[in-house]
Structures are given as structure tokens and as C-alpha cells.
Amino acid sequence: MKDFRYIDGAAILKLDRESCTGCGMCVTVCPHRIFALQDKKAEIRDPDGCMECGACAKNCPVQAIYVNPDDGCGCAALIIGRWLSRITGKTPTGCSC
Amino acid sequence: MATSLSRRDRLGTIGARSGFLRNNYKLIPGLYCVGSPGSESPVFVTANYKLSFDALRQELSGIEAWILVVDTRGINIWCAAGKGTFSTAEVAYQVKNAQLDKIVTHREVILPQLGAVGVAALDLKKSCGFRGIFGPVLARDIPKFLQNGKIADEAMRTVTFRLSERAVLVPVEICLLWKPLLIAVMTIFVLSGLGPEIYSFEDAWQRGLAAASTSVLAVIAGAIVTPLLLPWIPGRQFWLKGIQTGLIAGLVAYALFSSEVGRLAGFGLFLWAISTASYLAMNFTGSTPFTSLSGVGHEMRRGLPLQVGAAGLALLCWVAGPFF
Numbered sequence A: 001m002k003d004f005r006y007i008d009g010a011a012i013l014k015l016d017r018e019s020c021t022g023c024g025m026c027v028t029v030c031p032h033r034i035f036a037l038q039d040k041k042a043e044i045r046d047p048d049g050c051m052e053c054g055a056c057a058k059n060c061p062v063q064a065i066y067v068n069p070d071d072g073c074g075c076a077a078l079i080i081g082r083w084l085s086r087i088t089g090k091t092p093t094g095c096s097c
Numbered sequence B: 001m002a003t004s005l006s007r008r009d010r011l012g013t014i015g016a017r018s019g020f021l022r023n024n025y026k027l028i029p030g031l032y033c034v035g036s037p038g039s040e041s042p043v044f045v046t047a048n049y050k051l052s053f054d055a056l057r058q059e060l061s062g063i064e065a066w067i068l069v070v071d072t073r074g075i076n077i078w079c080a081a082g083k084g085t086f087s088t089a090e091v092a093y094q095v096k097n098a099q100l101d102k103i104v105t106h107r108e109v110i111l112p113q114l115g116a117v118g119v120a121a122l123d124l125k126k127s128c129g130f131r132g133i134f135g136p137v138l139a140r141d142i143p144k145f146l147q148n149g150k151i152a153d154e155a156m157r158t159v160t161f162r163l164s165e166r167a168v169l170v171p172v173e174i175c176l177l178w179k180p181l182l183i184a185v186m187t188i189f190v191l192s193g194l195g196p197e198i199y200s201f202e203d204a205w206q207r208g209l210a211a212a213s214t215s216v217l218a219v220i221a222g223a224i225v226t227p228l229l230l231p232w233i234p235g236r237q238f239w240l241k242g243i244q245t246g247l248i249a250g251l252v253a254y255a256l257f258s259s260e261v262g263r264l265a266g267f268g269l270f271l272w273a274i275s276t277a278s279y280l281a282m283n284f285t286g287s288t289p290f291t292s293l294s295g296v297g298h299e300m301r302r303g304l305p306l307q308v309g310a311a312g313l314a315l316l317c318w319v320a321g322p323f324f
Helices: A025-029 A055-059 A076-088 B007-018 B050-058 B077-083 B088-097 B113-117 B121-128 B139-147 B163-167 B170-175 B178-192 B201-228 B238-261 B263-287 B293-323
Strands: A013-015 A035-038 A041-044 A065-067 B030-034 B043-047 B065-070 B108-111 B131-134
Touching: A013 A041, A025 A035, A025 A055, A025 B113, A055 A065, A055 B113, A076 B263, A076 B293, B007 B050, B007 B170, B030 B050, B043 B050, B043 B077, B050 B065, B050 B139, B065 B088, B077 B113, B088 B108, B088 B121, B108 B113, B113 B131, B121 B131, B163 B201, B170 B201, B170 B263, B178 B201, B178 B293, B201 B238, B201 B263, B201 B293, B238 B263, B238 B293, B263 B293
Parallel strands: B043 B065, B043 B108, B108 B131
Antiparallel strands: A013 A065, A035 A041, B030 B065
16 A cells, blocks of 8 residues: 555565466455566565455465464454453453454 | 435445444345346345445446345455455355356356455355456446456555545444443543542542543544544554544643643543553554554554553542642
């Protein structure tokens, strides 16, 4: 996203160019347009633009992409619930989003 | 289905956006249509959240199309895809359930691009015989997408977060706050009565009113001003953005109430406004389309201890105030 930037270096996104077949699905689905095809292989052009939605990894036919697998909307209430559940051992109560 | 919204639809939209109807605003999954589609007509897939469905059908006026509504338990496409209900298996199930292969001669469904988080288009064909192609992010671009020969350009594939898109999120943020806010304000009222005369109901009311007003100022700063002015407030971390708007709310609160409650308690109000606004701003990360979960964890590990610390100190100042 051009007009909104979040914390640099925070998003967890890995691409294995070796196994990439260059199908271009990641380029298609990314809502922040951070992939491009270069020499018939995908390439991450803007790693800090990633919001870890996971669409690229989901649609990669050869599992060449790894994205932080923790799901959730990422509101503070949910994350606090998750941290508390790690301490108390109870299952996290979801936020209402 | 009509391609325009009735008065009832509009009322429902207000209900859902304000949070009253939000968790139960759904329709029955299955196949719907707009216009009088035939066997060649395109098939659009959407969620059974009524706002998603309405957004889609409104853009299809003059287009003959099928709409396949899948069961996401009344959640929008992007969130449902993230949570696994808008999935390859669910779309395949609804395709088979609607016997789509007997209704259309082509073997293609158009998926919303944001559904890609949950649906692997390439696997869809294996599970139901229909291949999935990704349409634009917004339903608004569908007519253009169809004109372009079902090709979405870069702009259609990019998610945006314009002022209007941020503004519609504000009412829900506020409405979800009612409960915790009410508890906080009640507690403040009770605590406000403590003083040298042990307990004063007069003080509880007077000082409580000042604290409650400060809370309202903090909510305005953190949950309304911060989301609206998001790109213009310096910094990338949301808790830092919230500190800035909270600072203004805190200064206003101090100016309004410190002569009445004293400097120490006034300082408590100042801190309370900042910590609350900072927290609320940080919580807004959950509503944006550009914050990564890793990033939110990163800023929360920094912001939360300070917010909790400042709120604790605020409480201390508030309770100690009347004794000095």
C-alpha cells in the first residue's frame, strides 16, 4: 500500500525461489501488490508492504511461500486474550471481530 | 434479486455498521440471481454477510448473473477467509449443492480477490470441477472487470483505505466499547468519592463527572480522531499515534478540570486520557487492511506496558488527589 506504511521488518514472509514455478498466482492475489515475476520466477518487491494476509501462500501450488501462520484480525483485544491464555492455559476467548 | 437497496436494506446497513445487528446480519447460503441469467452467465461467489451480498448485487445492475452465496456464518469475505469459513471446501460444497454444473454450461466461478486468503483457486477445480478466477477487490469494479474480458488491472487488485472507508468503521469501534467503558466509568465514580472525609457522595458525583468526561475525550481521540486522521498523524505504530491525539485530549481535560479537582488529580486525568487513547488507537490495527499481525505484536509489546503503567499512575494520582 503506497499511502499507508506499517512497521518495517516486522512481517514474516518467505519465498523459496528454487521451487517457484512462476505461475503468478501470488502476483494476482496480493492486495498490496508486493510480488512481481522476474525471469519466470516470483520475486518479493516490497516485503515491508506485507500484511500477512496469507493469500499468496494459500494460492501457491508448490508451497514456495511461507507467511506467519497465526490467524486473526490483529486487534489488540484478541492478542491480549491470546497472551493471557498462554499464561492461564485456557483457550483464548475471541474478540468480537 | 434487486440490484438496488430497499429502505429495509438501508436500515439493516445502519444496524450492522453501528454494531447492533452486526453479528447476525446474514442470509441463507445458496444460489441467487440478478436479472435473468442463462447458462452462459457468469457466477459470482460471495459471503452470506448481508453487507457483502448487498455490495455485490448493487454493482450488478444491467448484468445478468448468478450469485453463489456460501456460508461464512455472516462474516465478510476477507475475515471469513482468514478464519477458514470462506474456504475451498466450502465453495466447492456450495457449487455442488446448487448443482451449478446443471445450471451453467461453462465451468468457472468468479471469486472476490480478498477471498484468496481462504480459497486456493487452483484446488477448486479438483474439488468441484469449476475453476476459480479472482475478480477485483471491490465489487464496485466488477462492471469494468467484465468489460475488460475478466481481467483486473493493478488498481482493481489493490486494497485501499480511504477516509470514507475508515469512517464507516468508527461506529462499530465505539459501539464495541460500551461495556468496558461503562464498567470503567462506574468504577471511577465509586473511587471518586474517596477523600479526607472518608467518603463523599458529593465528590463522587462532581469528580466522577470530570473523570467520565475525560474518558469521553479519550475515546474521541483514540477511536474517532486517530482512525480518521490516520495517514496524517506522524509515526507508524498506532499506540504512538494514539499518544499524540491522547496528549491533546489530556491537555483539554487538564485545562477544563484541574482547577476543580486539583493539580495532582488533574495530572491523573491527563495520564488517563493519554493511556486510553493510545490503547484504543492500537486496537484499531484490527480494523485496518495493512497491519501485519507480527507488526501488531511488536508494537503491543512496547505500547501495552506503558499504557498499563500510565493508567495505574493515573489511578494513583486520582485517588491521592483529594488528600493533598
